[in-house]
Amino acid sequence: MYLNNLEFYSGSGYKLSGFIKKWKEKLLVFDLNSRILQIQDVKSQSQKQIDISNYNIKQLGKYQEKWSLKLSNAQNEFKFGWNNEKDCQQWVDCFTGEWKRQQEQLRFLEEFDKSHPEVEPYIEKQPLVFRPKPSLMSRDKIENMIPHLPQFIQVKKKNKKLERYGDSIVKYI
Structure with a gap:
């Protein structure tokens, strides 16, 4: 037709x-x-x-x-x-x-x-910024908990030195 x-x-x-x-x-x-x-x-x-x-x-x-x-x-x-x-x-x-x-x-x-033309949404192009979430526990509370953790977790690396909190022994590498 x-x-x-x-x-x-x-x-x-x-x-x-x-x-x-x-x-x-x-x-x-x-x-x-x-x-x-x-x-x-x-x-x-x-x-x-x-x-x-x-x-x-x-x-x-x-x-x-x-x-x-x-x-x-x-x-x-x-x-x-x-x-x-x-x-x-x-x-x-x-x-x-x-x-x-x-x-x-x-x-x-x-x-x-x-x-009624379709309006496309305007999106501002800004660089993505990742902000760390604030910790739920303060640093002091975490440090107070370290002596109560098992022995293998208590070793912490910091600027090429090992610290053991339970015995207050400090070793340098």
């Missing part, structure tokens, strides 16, 4: 009422403003015009190996068929006006996006 200046164009299988007649390939042109569907036969150069507002639209599902749509009123009945379900659904949306509502909704969302 192609859109050109509010007119849809598509090839379709077309069938008049009755089982004997086969599907024939036709060109469909649908004008959104006037809601008139033109059925054109390229070989015989014939054309029919249907005012969609006078017809009931019914989706038939898969009918004779085509995804089908039936337009009917008291006098006439037309069947259209497409090879895939997507094309059939697009035409149903066009005939019912759903496509126009979807386009208006998309247009509204685009205008809303233009009027």
Whole structure:
């Protein structure tokens, strides 16, 4: 299906009422403003015009190996068929006006996006600074605890000297 200046164009299988007649390939042109569907036969150069507002639209599902749509009123009945379900659904949306509502909704969302551009957050680029956390215990409390620790933990290196707190022996290396 192609859109050109509010007119849809598509090839379709077309069938008049009755089982004997086969599907024939036709060109469909649908004008959104006037809601008139033109059925054109390229070989015989014939054309029919249907005012969609006078017809009931019914989706038939898969009918004779085509995804089908039936337009009917008291006098006439037309069947259209497409090879895939997507094309059939697009035409149903066009005939019912759903496509126009979807386009208006998309247009509204685009205008809303233009009027409210997305603002990117400003991030100041400063060098990362790691600050040490303040100790939960003061240095005095830690030093008072050292004599009570096991012997192998009590040895502490400080400026190339070893200090042993329990015996108050100092060795220099």
